[in-house]
Amino acid sequence: MNLDLDSLPLYSVKGIAILDQDGQRILAKYYDQETFGTQKEQKEFEKSLFQKTSKANGEIILLDGHICVYRSNVDLFFYVIGGSQENELILVSVLNCLFDAISIILRKNVERKTLLDSMDTALLVLDEICDDGIVLETDAQAVVNRCALRPEELAFGDQSMHEIGKSLFETARGQLKWSLLK
Numbered sequence: 291m292n293l294d295l296d297s298l299p300l301y302s303v304k305g306i307a308i309l310d311q312d313g314q315r316i317l318a319k320y321y322d323q324e325t326f327g328t329q330k331e332q333k334e335f336e337k338s339l340f341q342k343t344s345k346a347n348g349e350i351i352l353l354d355g356h357i358c359v360y361r362s363n364v365d366l367f368f369y370v371i372g373g374s375q376e377n378e379l380i381l382v383s384v385l386n387c388l389f390d391a392i393s394i395i396l397r398k399n400v401e402r403k404t405l406l407d408s409m410d411t412a413l414l415v416l417d418e419i420c421d422d423g424i425v426l427e428t429d430a431q432a433v434v435n436r437c438a439l440r441p442e443e444l445a446f447g448d449q450s451m452h453e454i455g456k457s458l459f460e461t462a463r464g465q466l467k468w469s470l471l472k
Contacts, residue, residue, distance in 0.1 A: 301380045301425040304356060305332075305371040306388065306416060310402050313340035316366065317409065319416055321423030322373075325356075339369060350378060359385045364401040383428040384419060390430030391415045395437075411437060 307318035320326035370385040418433045
């Protein structure tokens, strides 16, 4: 029995975006190059999306023939964009997975600054959830585990970053001192 992959129902998304409280892009990946092919088209869509959702109280809208599910937290807006025929429950599952995985990585401190500090891991999370628009995983813990992140590696605390900076400063000061004494 031959399996025809084209006939299998694959759930997909057209894009995932995270915008700040001003509607500026923090992170975005678009998988539909026909609709979102250029940077300009993407920015226009994001602007329109933000205008419709920033003051709204809902979780889902239909915009330019796309189903958009969204969620806000502190100063971030999370969006998952699907086609007009896509299952809304699947899109919400992807959105929840994205938010929960990032929440785990950021130790429940989901805000702009901490997300920017962990951008590399956030991009990895996006890649683990979706590959070329095809939904691979909707379990946040499985996504975090696949990113090979142990809880102690998830984020540097301010104290450890301070200690690293202090150590670097002391090393540089010592080297400068020795170069001046020569």
